[in-house]
Amino acid sequence: MIRGRSHRHAQGFSLVVVLVLLVVLSILGIAVMRSSAMQERMSGNLRDRALAMQAAEAAVVFARGQLALTPAIDNPGNQDWSTLIPSANHCAGIGICPAGSSAPATWRTGPVLGASDATVPDTPTQYWIEYLGTGQPELDSCIIIKGSSPPPTCFAPMFRITARSRANGRAEVILQSNVIFKLQTL
Secondary structure, rough: HHHHHHHHHHHHHHHHHHHHHHHHHHHHHHHHHHHHHHHHHHHHHHHHHHHHHHHHHHHHHHHHHHHHOOOOOOOOOOOOOOOOOOHHHHHHHHHHOOOOOOOOOOOEEEOOEEOOOOOOEEEOEEEEEEEEEEEEOHHHHHOOOOOOOOOOHHEEEEEEEEEEEEEOOOEEEEEEEEEEEOOOOO
């Protein structure tokens, strides 16, 4: 009779051990599921950030094209921006602003990027261009005597392009790029 009682006791103990192991395995399973869900969200955010970065880069390229191709308005000689200094009127009109202008920067609409895949929403872009003054783009192309000022032909206009890509609930990327035109006499 004593032998039967301990046998029943052993069966109860194995049930407790199995239940404890089941709880431990359940906790491990939940932890693995949470980890994979977190990794999936991180990869989605990385993809979203990459799309926003590509869109902002496209806006910078678009703005460089606008800067290089846009003839200056109210300019009778139809000169390009490599020789014309923008005024505050240009800021509101075409988004090319002089540095330190009292006119607020006007964001211009850039290209809208999307994919052929309908699951990727269109990514709107914006940009604005700021005239920074003149500077030396290529020091090797100018002969400068030590202690003297560089000749005026060594200066070229400089612009800063600020581009952004943003949408509600998505990554926002802001890029800046400086553009220095090739040497010309100003």
